[in-house]
Amino acid sequence: HQDILQPITTNYAPWTHQPVCTEHLDAIDSPLCVYTNATFSNGRGISIFTTPQIAEEVAELLPLQDPAILASHGVNPDEGPWHVRELPGKGMGVLAKHDLHRGDRITAYTPCLLAHMENVLSTPEREKFWRIAIDQLPCHSKEHYLSLATIYGDPSVVNQDVVKANAFEMQLGGQMHLAVFPETSRMNHACSPNAQYYLEPSLLAHFVHAARDISKDEEITISYAPPMQPHRARQHYLLDAFHFTCTCSRCRNGKASDMALEEIDNLQSSLGDWSADSTASVKNAEALIRKYKEEGLDAFLDTAYGHAALTYNAVGSVRGTEKYAKLAAEAVTFKYGPSAAELDMWRELESKPQRHSSWRRRKSIG
Ligand SMILES: C[S@@+](CC[C@H](N)C(=O)[O-])C[C@H]1O[C@@H](n2cnc3c(N)ncnc32)[C@H](O)[C@@H]1O
Structure with a gap:
């Protein structure tokens, strides 16, 4: 029973769980495995579904090597200048707690899930591995992930549904990965957003800054769609990818x-x-x-x-x-x-x- 009582070992360091892998996938010439570090960033945890080769590269990144590095960059703070509220017709949204100036940092977080972008696995197979990835996270992170918005509302594929509604793309080891940042996930879209984001793969982090001054209680928005595309193309993209009709000032x-x-x-x-x-x-x-x-x-x-x-x-x-x-x-x-x-x-x-x-x-x- 020793193994059952102590599922967390250092054998797979820096991963806290034994990697769980698919069979070899010819299309990417590798298996894909779930790698979890449940103690990552003061117990926030991170799960990565990727190739063994990319996992090795990620394991070498500073955030996994030096636990202090994220805090020194202000990543994963307990709170920030924002709060979450229900907004008419949009589900939840993020509002400014106080006045913000252009350039102020709003959020800086690591993802709880990173998943190699592929179209090799079947939907049930992918769900099986992503569920393991989420199940292995600490309870509060798992709950946070599963509370996020979905597109289809089908519980049998909930882990993929959350990704569909909330993921950003992050390049790791030369391959695109989908990344879910639970706090930032609550930010809604506008075609004239007052905030701008970028990803910093070396820190495994996503940052959002104010793109112009934002007043207390104003909604903080980012752009999900290419902003320089014509109105119809933006609307089409948002409806197709996120199942909503944009009513922002530019769309009105x-x-x-x-x-x-x-x-x-x-x-x-x-x-x-x-x-x-x-x-x-x-x-x-x-x-x-x-x-x-x-x-x-x-x-x-x-x-x-x-x-x-x-x-x-x-x-x-x-x-x-x-x-x-x-x-x-x-x-x-x-x-x-x-x-x-x-x-x-x-x-x-x-x-x-x-x-x-x-x-x-x-x-x-x-
Ligand atoms: C990443 S989530 C944003 C947070 C979400 N509102 C929530 O309740 O968690 C994306 C989803 O939010 C909703 N959404 C985002 N921007 C919107 C907007 N401008 N108008 C209406 N719904 C929006 C859509 O349902 C979309 O699929």
Whole structure:
């Protein structure tokens, strides 16, 4: 009975349970196994359904090697500047506990489930393994997971249903995985969201920051759908993937929002045209930023700020370049995280505008 009484052993370290595996799957040339660390991050726990090779890579990541690393990055706090409430027509939602400023961190959490994206297993087979993954989590995490929203409401596939309604995609070991972050899962969608998220796979974490100022008791929203797609395409995507009809401000005025997108598109084409007869101008760059803000697209301003930085540099304005390269870097950080590849370029442009290939390239245009 010793084994039964002590199911948690160190034999599989850092995993606390013996991995449970499928047979070899030819399509991915590997089995997939459930790996659980039930003590992860002060007993929050984490279960990963992935290949043995990727599990080895994950086991080497800092959060599994050094228990203090997540806390030092402010990940998995006990509480944050938000609370959950029932909202008319949306189920639960997340509201701001107090006023928030653009750039403030809202949530930072690790997932309780990470599952390799595949279409090899049958639905019942996948459910069997994902159920083991969730069952092996500490009680409070399992309960939290099973309390989340579902799409179909079919209890026989509840573990997949929760993933369908709540998962984000996270790249691990070169393969896409689905990740469920229970706290962040309560955030609803808006096509003009006031918050922006990014994933940091090296920390196994998901971060959300305010994309503009948010008032106390205002709902905190993120975008589930590509925000620059036309109204019909966004609606279609949300209905198909999440089974709801979006009634956000941009969707209530679908025609106006499509016209604004067209204007944005035209301005971006003009600013991206480096030929001699380009209509690019700093006036157009400023108009583009205004248009993004009017549409509530603050979370996606990196593109507009980037155009502005290059346009100001192209007419030899160091001040304009510095201002917008800095804002572009900041917007990129909110959207892709502090290790985003584009950051170096904007920082370089901000510190040495004259060295950039765009310097005075349109010196005749004002
Ligand atoms: C990730 S969950 C968001 C939290 C969810 N409202 C809850 O009660 O847990 C996704 C589900 O929330 C609902 N939802 C999200 N955004 C919505 C919106 N803008 N309008 C209506 N329902 C929404 C949909 O049912 C969707 O499938």
